Amino acid sequence: MRDNTHPMTVRVNQQASTLPYQYADIEIENNAQRLPLVLCLDTSHSMLGAPIASLNEALRDWTRELHDDVSLSYSVEVAVLTFGDAGVSAWQGPNLLPYNSPVSPFVPAHLFQPPQLKAAGVTLMAEALELSVQIVAARKAELRQLGLQFYRPQICLVTDGLPTDATGHPTDAWRRVVPVLTEEQRARRFRLYAIGVGGITDRGEEVLRAFAPTFNARLHGFPFRELLQMMSASANAEQRGAGDEVFEKIFSQFKTQRPAWES
């Protein structure tokens, strides 16, 4: 089985016959500039039923679109973290990684397959964000070591609730990660998106605003499809070297739930 954690071993495998005969023998490694993308998803009990079904469906659709995008598929690397039943879980594509596994959860987009998520358990949101920050830093170090360049990573937090402790009780412990996230975002280590869905409360929204002052939103229903498309649009903008204002525009259009990133 191919080891997804070592992108240098992954070769672009298109038909060489499509190349002009003078260049047919050129070997090209997939040393595309990478764009790490973390989906940090709430799979706690409140997501049970239609919400988690719609999230799974959106992940499948998005994966298909990602595979079809010649540019994103060899550049974006997807890691899925969930917070719910087993506390915080890291997935390498469809496979749940053992707790504290040293294996990177990032998978090149063209090889990514989404996990089948189930809803249950508590909302260890702060811990999930801490792990997000950690895996992004680790991935950057790996990419540097592999001699690969990278774009500014994106972390996308999606939740319908309030942070809890391991027993499911609301807690203020999330406040401890705010200074960390603030400093990391100031140093441009990643872009953090914090999206509230379903029946998220005012207090829930306040938490998201503290985490991600620039890119936070409270949306009606569970528009996961639009959300994932917004992440692709932002990845796109990152690839073409867009300025901050472009990301803010993409995000504000997403917030108003108009599909304007297609324009």
Added chain:
Amino acid sequence: MDDDSSGGPGAQWRVRGVSVEGYRHRRTGTPCQDSWLYTVSGPPEDSVTVLAVADGAGSRARSDEGSALAVQLAVECFTRRSAELPPTASGVRAALREAFLDVRDEFLRRTGDESNDFATTLTVAVLTPRWIGYLSVGDGFVVLRAGTVDGVPQFHLLPQPAAASEYSNETVFLTSTDAERWVRTACVRDPEVDGVLLSTDGLAQIALTWVDGQPHQPRASFVAAMLRTLDSPGDDPDEDDEALAVLLRSDKLTAVNADDKTLLRAVRP
């Protein structure tokens, strides 16, 4: 476009350039924001060839015009400053910097208050019989082919300006404040140089190897193929260019980098 006359050995360069729009630009119908241009001046046995490539900033409204203006000004100003043919390496590098300031000042004068909309990188190589001059601002790059070891051609990446940030898609432009501080120059005196390749960052991952986020050295197999097809051209140079453009537009290269791509190559047979 072609410069194929055969002068004395080592005097005449055969030059060809190709730019193709990247995958995104192709999908959205946006024009290619890269430009290239070259000129040859002086008598055939003592000619000066100035090569320039520029990459207009993807996020700026008129960067396609910016890159076109940059290469146009570059061939003018660098030709003028090189006519004096300074005898020392430091003299060459000083002349290159003067030429850069000429380009920058004229660029800002012509684009006025909107200069940021025209933001572009600029990479220039000046080929003279006695030295090769190089100047770059931003993330374009130049590879030289010089000599052989056991019959294998050797390739050398000229030093690039320091990276602007940990993310390599962020760079310095001709129009950036203090751009002159980020300029990198070099003067190469090596009569064995018989191939020169200039490119924008659209080929950086394909044509170069990387260590610690920094370009390290040319990827010999790719660079060799790019110069080989100019060493032994087909009957129709335009067909050769088209074949190269097909390669640069291919999915195989697009997967590695979806940006506009430019190759300006010079060889002396």
